[in-house]
Amino acid sequence: MIKKSTNLCKITETTSSAAAVDGVLSAFRSICGDDGVSLGETVREQHGKDESVHRCRPPDVVVFPRCVEEVSALAKLCHRHQLPIIPFGTGTGLEGGVGAVKGGVCFSLRNMDQILDLHPEDFDVTVEPGVTRKALNSYLRETGLWFPVDPGADASLCGMAATSASGTNAVRYGTMRENVMNLEVVLADGSVIHTAGRNRRPRKTAAGYNLTNLFVGSEGTLGIITKTTLRLYGVPEEMVSAVCSFSSVQAAVDSTVQILQAGVPIARIEFLDEVMIDACNKFSSLSYPVSPTLFLEFHGSERSLEEQVNTTEDITQSNGGSDFQWARDAETRNRLWKARHDAWYAALAMRPGCKAYATDVCVPLSRLPHIIVETKEDLIESRLTGHIVGHVGDGNFHCLMVMDPSDQDELHRVHLFSQRLARRALAMDGTCTGEHGVGLGKRSLLCEEVGPSVIRVMQSLKDAIDPNNLMNPGKILL
């Protein structure tokens, strides 16, 4: 006799959903075992939130399939009973993408954790959703290969594909869009497809519609990703890190543009404004000059590094950059970059007890100084604590805001500020989200960004692939 959770009815927003779930629980158990189905309140809460500020929206039940056949069978069941399906990787998203706004079934994919089909000579590997990026790179150690896309969290690689994730070295290695070669996806009706064809992994293709990149960034609204084939790169022979301070945002960004124009294959180029540097100095007991700063990293052979660093130093100097420090050995490099790595925690430490929220706009490089300057003025006018950290080589920056969760007025001001910032970026030919995704909170902004005709096309794709809107309802599209 299955013990009913008395909280099911309270938490679920539609009681019809709760009754339907009740009826299929034993069917779920027959697919993934008694241990593979959970109604526990804590388990459901854990699977109803991510690392964003969006409140927890727990699903009615969490299932833990062990292979794609189980995912398919579970999906078929959900399809028959019209139950929403929410795929869950590591729960490290930043836009509330895993919230079960209409209740339903969360598919936690962490038990599918195999690394399959590594082809070192072809620079590709296929992984299941339970494999995180650090786990993959650890596995690849002895091959001399790595997967460089590095969002802050140790995220599921299939989850990173679902959200089109990116990281600090996108300027050299690209984002998930450029590095996913094939996907195995289970659709809402349980059918299993391979977007580029089963087992296929050519480095390039002109065959048919680009379904692989349709699913990359679809945030679970079109299907459940159960395998991703990734493009690998050679581990850098040597690395050099450098830091340089500037008297203005303009000078820092001008240097960035010139470094890229000079053809330096820079691996990372990160910008921190003086508010952020100040917080980092305090948090990590450092003594960087409190002014706009660039953190740089170079990858290559010993000879190529010398050339890269010299060219870059010349450029920064010509833009009035000072205190150019660089380091080669791992320990000193880590110390130089510590400020950047601890940015999130440094921001939080400025106001203990507060929560942090990061914006994520991305604009063409040339507009970056303008938008950062306007944004900083807005922060002061709105009396908000905001620190600017940016992947300046991509024109993408985050405003890390620290706010008191009990101060409704401050929360409101943060919300309005973020809307203004997104619209400022849109007005500059940019996007409201460079890497975090649309999720729950940016659906209206997406409409403004792409316009009604594109939304219609997106909606018709969604209707074609998931006519009953069972796949992660309430995300991306209104």
Place this chain on the structure above:
Amino acid sequence: MHSNRYCNRIIVLPFSVLLEIRVKPDNSGVVTDGVKHSMNPFCEIAVEEAVKLKEKKLIKEVVAVSCGPQQSQETIRTALAMGADRGIHVEVAGKDYETLGPLQVSKIMAALAKKEDAQLIILGKQAIDDDCNQTGQMTAALLDWPQGTFASEVSLDGDKVKVVREIDGGLETIKISTPAVLTADLRLNTPRYATLPNIMKAKKKKIANVKPADLGVDLTSRLEVLKVEEPPQRQAGVKVETVEDLVGKLKETGRI
């Protein structure tokens, strides 16, 4: 030899360990067929330290030695890709490999150390599959060389080696003469990732094949494994609704 300004040769002994442990159905051991092997983490640290010493020009040559079946060659290749100069594969296969333990390995190492005229032997402090933590110590004893085990810092000073050791009470610093045996502990260094160009170069480096008999080593084991079993399955806990229930259950099971 002892008056040289720097050491000439280091031997490292990287061992490979299984990445996934499953007990054989007959409880006689663990499944090794088809399971991926990887260099023992402490051995990686040992290789890294040897390569670092060579990069500082304090020693001339790093030789990587591994004992085992054909697969051991891969471990040697990884050490070569990290910067070792050449390898020696001591072939031990089949039943001999199953019973290969620290005593046999240390006999092999002692024989090789003499043959290769090594000044330093660096090993990982223990293998993470058997957790023996004996090979380094036994090798030193067989050679009658001083030992610096659980090293978290190593520095060469003429013909002496200064070793900072991690011990229960804290850190102990000792100075020992070469030739010596060192075993690497976790915080000695962070091993480098092998890069593709170095992996390519490693393919050209030499690995010599040697049989234990050639070194005059008897592999007979003095130990017999009686049984290997998994730890007992954890029993699920029992949830109760009230404190009274909890007290009742504790009384029931005789805990109070």
